[in-house]
Amino acid sequence: MPELPEVETIARGLANRVTGDEIETVWLGEKPEPLKSTPQEILAALEHTRIEHVRREGKHIVLDLRGPKGTPDDARQWIVHLGMTGRMLVAEAYTEVEKHTHAIAKLKSGRELRFVDPRRFGRLSVTQPGQGFKGPGTEPLDISLEDFIVLFKGRKTPIKSALLNQKLLHGVGNIYADESLFRAGIRPLRQAGRLKPDELKRLHTALRHVLREAIKLGGSSVSDYVGADGEKGFFQLKHNVYLRTGEPCRKCKTPIKRIVLGGRGTHYCPKCQK
DNA sequence: AGGTTGACCTGGACGC
DNA sequence: TGCGTCCAGGTCAACC
Numbered sequence: 001m002p003e004l005p006e007v008e009t010i011a012r013g014l015a016n017r018v019t020g021d022e023i024e025t026v027w028l029g030e031k032p033e034p035l036k037s038t039p040q041e042i043l044a045a046l047e048h049t050r051i052e053h054v055r056r057e058g059k060h061i062v063l064d065l066r067g068p069k070g071t072p073d074d075a076r077q078w079i080v081h082l083g084m085t086g087r088m089l090v091a092e093a094y095t096e097v098e099k100h101t102h103a104i105a106k107l108k109s110g111r112e113l114r115f116v117d118p119r120r121f122g123r124l125s126v127t128q129p130g131q132g133f134k135g136p137g138t139e140p141l142d143i144s145l146e147d148f149i150v151l152f153k154g155r156k157t158p159i160k161s162a163l164l165n166q167k168l169l170h171g172v173g174n175i176y177a178d179e180s181l182f183r184a185g186i187r188p189l190r191q192a193g194r195l196k197p198d199e200l201k202r203l204h205t206a207l208r209h210v211l212r213e214a215i216k217l218g219g220s221s222v223s224d225y226v227g228a229d230g231e232k233g234f235f236q237l238k239h240n241v242y243l244r245t246g247e248p249c250r251k252c253k254t255p256i257k258r259i260v261l262g263g264r265g266t267h268y269c270p271k272c273q274k
Numbered sequence: 275a276g277g278t279t280g281a282c283c284t285g286g287a288c289g290c
Numbered sequence: 291t292g293c294g295t296c297c298a299g300g301t302c303a304a305c306c
Contacts, residue, residue: 002299033283059300084299085284100284119283121300157277166301173299222299243298263279265297 002082004140004171005214007056009233010088014061014113015054017090022050022108023065029102034117036079036125045076045126046105058134058170061088075129083121089114137170140207148204152192159195160188161262163207172207175220175242178267180207182241187273188259188266213238241267 002010026046028039035042049065056062060081067074080088093112097104103115103124115124127133138147151168152159162168163177172180181188183206186199195203214220219233222243240250245258249269259266 006299081300083283083301086299117283118285119298119300121283123301155276161277164300175299220299262277264300 002059003173003176004211006219007059007061008215009219011054011056011061014088018051018113019054023047023105024108025106027104031102033120034102034122034124036123042126046078073128077127077129079125079127079133081123083117085119086117086122089116136167140169140172141211145201145204149200155192157192158189158261159186159192160266162192174264176210178242179240180210182268182273183210185273188261188268241269
């Protein structure tokens with residue numbers, strides 16, 4: 001599901017619904033894959049805490065939690081990565097628990113925070129503030145043009161692969177890599193280190209424009225939905241190339257081409273992108 | 275070290 | 291109806 005705009009939308013939706021609520025108990029499913037921390041660590045960190053903030057960092061949802069007063073390390077973070085198909089739902093406790101639910105946090109309000117993920121590429125972990133779970137890399141909405149240009153210097157990898165590299169930029173995924181390259185008029189296979197300054201400038205502008213527009217529209221809903229209540233995003237209606245193989249380019253009518261790059265479906269207009 | 279590939283999973287769409 | 295194939299919002303470990 002989720003790249004930066006989708007995770008931003010989900011985090012905002014969660015913040016509206018659960019900020020100030022309290023996690024009483026936590027249930028974890030049988031399958032261990034979705035857990036990066038041990039079940040014991042997760043239970044110990046989450047149970048009997050107050051949810052102070054919910055926000056996005058890269059493609060991660062971060063829930064800032066506060067434990068019972070007097071506990072020395074009473075500040076913790078619940079880190080959720082949604083993988084491809086993960087969702088975080090807020091549901092009344094009496095509603096049916098759907099298939100592939102891997103974790104449920106029971107809240108004082110009587111609602112539940114449920115982590116559902118059919119493909120199990122998502123991950124749950126707990127940490128303490130300042131532990132730096134993300135590693136190197138920058139938020140694309142914060143990066144200056146100068147720093148953006150430095151990221152790609154000397155890199156032989158295709159520019160699309162570089163955009164997807166989370167050690168360089170946090171939060172760009174397959175949709176927004178393809179869409180921003182279209183907007184910038186750059187072919188995905190171009191070597192990152194060989195792009196000219198004006199091309200990198202166009203890409204910097206395009207990427208930030210596309211991400212901001214997508215956030216405004218609640219992200220892209222490609223096959224399932226986005227948002228803590230299941231509301232759909234609408235940015236998919238604005239896609240110029242992603243999943244539009246063979247359809248006419250919105251600018252020049254040339255059929256959109258699909259190639260495989262780094263194992264990912266990659267879509268571009270052979271005429272508009274050089 | 276940087277770059278590339280395949281593995282990890284389930285399910286939906288499509289063709290026969 | 292069913293079976294096979296391909297495709298899907300993402301990382302990782304293992305190779306070169």
